[in-house]
Amino acid sequence: MKFGGTSMAGTERIRTVAKLVAREVANGNEVAVVVSAMAGETDRLVNFCREANPRYDPAEYDVVVAAGEQITSGLLALTLQAMGTPARSWLGWQLPIRTEEAHARARIADIDTGALAAAMAKGEVAVIPGFQGLMDDGRVSTLGRGGSDTSAVAVAAALKADRCDIYTDVDGVYTTDPRIVARARKLDYVTYEEMLELASVGAKVLQTRSVGLAMKEGVRVQVLSSFVEGDEAPKKGTMIVSDEEIEEHQMERQLITGIAHDKNEAKIIVTRVPDKPGAVANIFGPLAAAGINVDMIIQNVGREKGETDVTFTVPATDLIRSIDLLEAAKDKIGFNRIISDDKVAKISVVGVGMKSHAGVASTMFRALADRGINIQAISTSEIKVSVLIDEDETELAVRVLHTAYGLDAD
Ligand code: ADP
Numbered sequence: 001m002k003f004g005g006t007s008m009a010g011t012e013r014i015r016t017v018a019k020l021v022a023r024e025v026a027n028g029n030e031v032a033v034v035v036s037a038m039a040g041e042t043d044r045l046v047n048f049c050r051e052a053n054p055r056y057d058p059a060e061y062d063v064v065v066a067a068g069e070q071i072t073s074g075l076l077a078l079t080l081q082a083m084g085t086p087a088r089s090w091l092g093w094q095l096p097i098r099t100e101e102a103h104a105r106a107r108i109a110d111i112d113t114g115a116l117a118a119a120m121a122k123g124e125v126a127v128i129p130g131f132q133g134l135m136d137d138g139r140v141s142t143l144g145r146g147g148s149d150t151s152a153v154a155v156a157a158a159l160k161a162d163r164c165d166i167y168t169d170v171d172g173v174y175t176t177d178p179r180i181v182a183r184a185r186k187l188d189y190v191t192y193e194e195m196l197e198l199a200s201v202g203a204k205v206l207q208t209r210s211v212g213l214a215m216k217e218g219v220r221v222q223v224l225s226s227f228v229e230g231d232e233a234p235k236k237g238t239m240i241v242s243d244e245e246i247e248e249h250q251m252e253r254q255l256i257t258g259i260a261h262d263k264n265e266a267k268i269i270v271t272r273v274p275d276k277p278g279a280v281a282n283i284f285g286p287l288a289a290a291g292i293n294v295d296m297i298i299q300n301v302g303r304e305k306g307e308t309d310v311t312f313t314v315p316a317t318d319l320i321r322s323i324d325l326l327e328a329a330k331d332k333i334g335f336n337r338i339i340s341d342d343k344v345a346k347i348s349v350v351g352v353g354m355k356s357h358a359g360v361a362s363t364m365f366r367a368l369a370d371r372g373i374n375i376q377a378i379s380t381s382e383i384k385v386s387v388l389i390d391e392d393e394t395e396l397a398v399r400v401l402h403t404a405y406g407l408d409a410d
């Protein structure tokens with residue numbers, strides 16, 4: 001069982017969580033619980049780091065931000081004990097949850113479950129702070145924002161759990177963010193592949209890595225709400241399942257499964273780049289070397305002889321660094337100037353159905369055009385079409401597309 005920030009936000013909410021855990025124990029299950037920091041806490045801690053040192057050391061950042069989950073894991077263990085349910089906390093370094101690669105966005109390498117399984121077998125609930133890990137050099141690490149989802153799936157995989165229930169503040173995965181579109185519909189089932197794509201284009205209900213890991217390890221994941229009244233049982237949420245399994249449950253698949261938006265990208269235009277072999281490599285080489293993820297890319301047809309503009313997007317947090325790197329390589333690349341814009345949003349439609357259907361993209365372009373929404377860039381994959389638009393038009397675009405693909409609830 002994993003509980004997110006809103007589920008853990010304060011004594012009363014934690015008591016509700018403890019009751020949900022005790023209910024599973026009463027049903028005869030052995031339970032490991034992964035918890036997030038209280039809602040808003042991680043943001044608060046990140047801000048302290050920024051105030052202390054704008055160019056903060058990621059290893060010290062991890063020391064600070066990992067603290068939020070330590071508090072809630074102890075509090076949940078205390079609350080369970082108060083209700084007569086044996087429980088103890090297991091911090092990331094105590095298990096340990098071994099991680100590798102970079103601080104602030106570490107990847108789980110392996111989890112030692114010996115002590116954990118033994119404690120659970122004797123009837124003790126194991127409460128594990130999400131988000132935390134331990135580097136090889138003995139230092140604390142964190143898994144990147146939203147990383148408690150990944151902690152939960154990794155613990156479930158390591159324990160060979162029957163299920164990984166991810167409790168949050170909505171009662172499942174919807175056709176789009178239900179806080180933006182009131183007529184969004186809850187999905188009973190969604191495939192790993194679609195959920196992976198939805199998460200990676202901005203549906204923040206699950207961290208992308210957690211879905212990739214669940215798919216790889218075959219973990220059965222359910223997304224459901226922790227917001228229950230009194231002692232009532234939680235309502236069935238959304239099951240994330242394989243392609244084969246969804247066929248059994250659904251006679252007819254929708255063409256589009258969901259729509260997501262992402263306001264965390266920024267657009268860069270490099271003007272008057274020489275239109276010759278190697279020019280694009282010179283632009284993206286330094287960005288790749290710095291670990292900056294380039295997403296959408298457009299190279300225009302040369303406007304004057306021998307020159308072209310190259311447009312692409314990077315994470316908004318990497319915008320300044322990207323511009324610095326490009327300016328530093330100006331002589332080698334040979335461009336005229338850099339134009340940037342971080343007031344953009346990426347809107348994506350996702351669905352396995354589009355593998356075998358034409359016209360998905362044109363429906364999107366037509367629906368946006370009818371509302372006067374201008375498209376600045378486009379990218380596609382086998383099961384996704386994304387467009388870049390003005391950030392102010394995000395909500396309108398998501399609503400319009402939700403209707404255009406027939407996803408609105410009655
Ligand atoms: P937690 O703190 O439990 O990890 P998050 O805030 O990370 O919760 O994720 C839950 C939120 O994800 C919801 O409140 C909702 O606004 C947002 N969300 C975005 N896209 C979707 C979607 N397609 N279905 C459900 N929720 C979504």
Ligand code: ASP
Binds near residue numbers: 144146
């Ligand atoms: N508390 C961390 C965050 O806010 C991890 C999580 O909640 O998943 O990003």
Ligand code: MG
Binds near residue numbers: 149204206
């Ligand atoms: Mg989350």
